[in-house]
Amino acid sequence: MSTTQSDRLRGLLEPLVHAKDLDLEEIEVSRAGRRGLLRVIVDSDEGVELDACAELSRAISEKLDETDAMGEGEYVLEVTSPGAERPLTQHRHYVRATGRLVKLQLHEGGEVIARILTVDDDGLDLEVPGVKGRKPTARRVEFADIAKARVEIEFSRKDKKEEEA
Template sequence: MTQRGRAGARPGQRPGGRRGQAAEPGDAQESRAPAAPRIDLTAARARVRTVIEPVVAAAGYDLEDVTVSRAGRRHLVRVLVDTDGGISLDDVAVVSREISGALDAAEEGGAEVLAGEYQLEVGSPGIDRPLTLPRHWRRNRGRLVAVNGLTGRITSADDEGIVLDVDGKPRELRFDELGAGKVQIEFKRLDEADFGDDEEDDEDEGEGEE
């Protein structure tokens, strides 16, 4: 789930983040958009995280990851958030507005978080996200995972560790002895799959009987 947004140049600021007068007609910027200002992306990521983490937490979500990269004349800010029960499209829209507002307020207050324009993408972690924190394991109860050379289903998880069902036998593992887990993709067998047409078949058979 991704919500795309953008903070543009502010009054009295040229696109690209340089403060000054607005571009005049015939300016070279008309024919060729400037590249994003070169900044320390690692430092920018840290600044963005510092600004938005309290806002995300106040909205009731966990900030899972932040990345900052260049995308033409803008910077691309990708933010991953999550919560118990998962993230809906409405949740993404709400947290996107909160994050964008926080970044704009920080820059208007004199803190240069990102130089120039940026594009914001907010979404939830995919199934390939490594399970590294207790909340990651808790939110994947019932899923098949691989960790420490074992493959099993998470039957329970608390603040101390997890219980895996490995070939029908429970295995208790503490977080201090767990590596990063990986959710395994499962496919239903064709003979177990529900295609939702059984009821229609029964109706068709009933219509044919006199």
Template sequence: MPVSTDQTRDRLAGVLTEPLAASGLDVEAIDLTPAGKRRLLRVAVDKDGGVTLDDIAEATREVSRILDETDVMGEQPYTLEVSSRGADRPLTEPRHWRRNVGRLVTVTLADKASVTGRIIESDDTRAVLDVDGTSTEVGYGDVKKAKIQIEFNRKES
């Protein structure tokens, strides 16, 4: 019986998470999609302070080594892409909030209210936003969706 994409993704997470964590990297996403006769494997990584091109190169070598040493990808050919988490991914973990302190975020709350503010601090359970000069606490359990807003002309204060 063929292995499903979800099963392969789970197996990939199992074999990649620990070795990349040993390099100081968090596996943020694993996407596996068909691409003609091949598959496209995308692995997104991140770390405190952000990832550099050297981090991506090291992660690519490590992922490639692991995939060569295991049968997790099976026999079908694939293309590997390793990248940073990217600014467009939603904030879903406390570490995402911590890594984005100082950035502007739009948050949709469970009660459907929306708030936009700058993250001024965060911990394991909540973040504090500066919303038009007022500190607003947002518990992660109340967040339905949160995305960083890209600021092209932000003046550093």
């Protein structure tokens, strides 16, 4: 996708996304056979429900029908949430992952798998799980030291609502 098209789509769609109290995380345009594919990825602090995606999809479709932002050809519109294993790239991603297990690749080399306890402007306070019966340990990692970060999928993770009860 050209920068011009990307910028134009972002400018067109961002107000619609914000009107639904969502964040526009990413816009992807690609080819799917003869058709184009426009994937709009949205998120919020509370997550994104299917109904919200459906409502936003209708609003985006109407807006795109009024413009030539996608050109003259056919395209498929997909409005979705980021998914479980998406990279953490912005401060708000880390805040939303508080309480979750993450894998951090560090600039100095090596990796850390730990649970995010708190997030501030400079970095993360983590709880590194204990190995072989040992107690978990606390660790601080600054954002400047993180090369890549991703949420780890936990099949037996306690839900936040369970923990609050």
